[in-house]
Amino acid sequence: MPGYWFGDVEAGSCTPFLGDAREIAGRVRTIRTNMGSFVPLDWELAVSCGFCHDRAEYLKKLREVCFAAAERDVREQYAGKDTELLHMVRTLDEMDTVINLLSERIMEWYQIRQPTFSRKYRRTPSHLMVRKIREKSRGALGNVAGQIETLSAARTDLAKEVSSRANRVLPNTSALIGGLVAARLMAQAGGLSQLSRLPASAIQVLGAKTALFAHIRTHTPSPKHGVIFQHRRVHNAPRAVRGRVSRVLAGKLAIAARLDHYRGVADPGFIERAQAKIDAAGMEDKS
């Protein structure tokens, strides 16, 4: 029984679908067409079916149904909670780049205005320098410094939002390495479903593309860690065991990502066992 969007056609007789565009769009999705014996529809069937009067009306109705279906599908595609998180992480990383670039630039500029000023032997963090420049400079320089501070504040807010959103979208992964790093991993992989399909060895070096390809091409030592280095248990680990920690951590992350993708809720039992394993890997005198 060939089903078309406007109705079911059966040996000469035809039952039109009733309902508005959205309902018809919903029904079109359930039609199972067998392409082996498929014959493309003839729009005049819809007229003889009593569905419409002429071609203009046929196209008008068809377009309404197709728009409803496409808008529904686009919405469903974006409903995957990771899509927005992806953009949030990328925005965060770009803000970091912009803030660093601008800070460097205005410091150079400030040095021209203050010939006695040098950054040597000073431990002033960059954001405090920016504040000092804002307070001491008039005109455009002070203005730009103020803008950098505003941008930094927005960046802090965004980072908090990324972190809390990641705790919801990636509960297991976030429990192991924290929301921000979990979100970065997801963004590097290109989405949660992509991350969940990666082997642990790939997760371990995600974000270390340059080092990885240098290793493959010119046999430099292989990278031990990529994005996951940002996690304290990796960068605080003694050098000797850092590789082991990141390897074990990556192994557990691969499982966590799959739990997040396919189950979507935190698994306390898994998290506890994984944490113990990762902590054990960080013990230096493990024989």
Next chain:
Amino acid sequence: MKWIGEVLVSPGEGGVYNERMLGGARVWDPFRSKLSALYHVGTGIDLSSPMRVLYLGAANGTTVSHVADYTETVYAVEFAPRPMQDLLEVARRRENIVPIMADATRPEQYAPLVEAVDLLYQDVAQPDQAAIAVRNSVFLKKGGSLILMLKTRSVDVRKEPAVVFQDTLDLLSTAGLVILESVWLEPYHHDHAAIVCRKP
């Protein structure tokens, strides 16, 4: 096809993608659109007002808008949500475009919506482009045409484009399509070829 001197244009409402206007018609740039490039380097299929077209790989609706200027109805199939949003905006202003969000490799997804067409136009970045064209040729009327924009680099980056081109031609003729024309789109698009076929 409408030419003003050496420039290909299409009659319709402008401003879709900031295209230039010439004599009240929209300039159809061969560097942006592979179909326009085909009309510049080869013959192609003349688009005419009674034509119904199935367009696979509609993307942002740039080329679709030009095709719709010439033809009666365009069924525009696109899979990705981001370009689909742009395509929907184009289709809202051009009443002969039917936007369909579906996967061109799975014609059963849109089989209940699409009628028999005079022209099948395909421009998709997939490895099995010939197979997709053959699978979708069920929508073609007898004597209808297929224009396949072959992205050789999407088929297999390790193979020579010329080899991919020949393989695709073989696959299409084995499937019973008659090849009318096959040209490279140099200098407008690199490693892209256009293949024009007829369904006997």
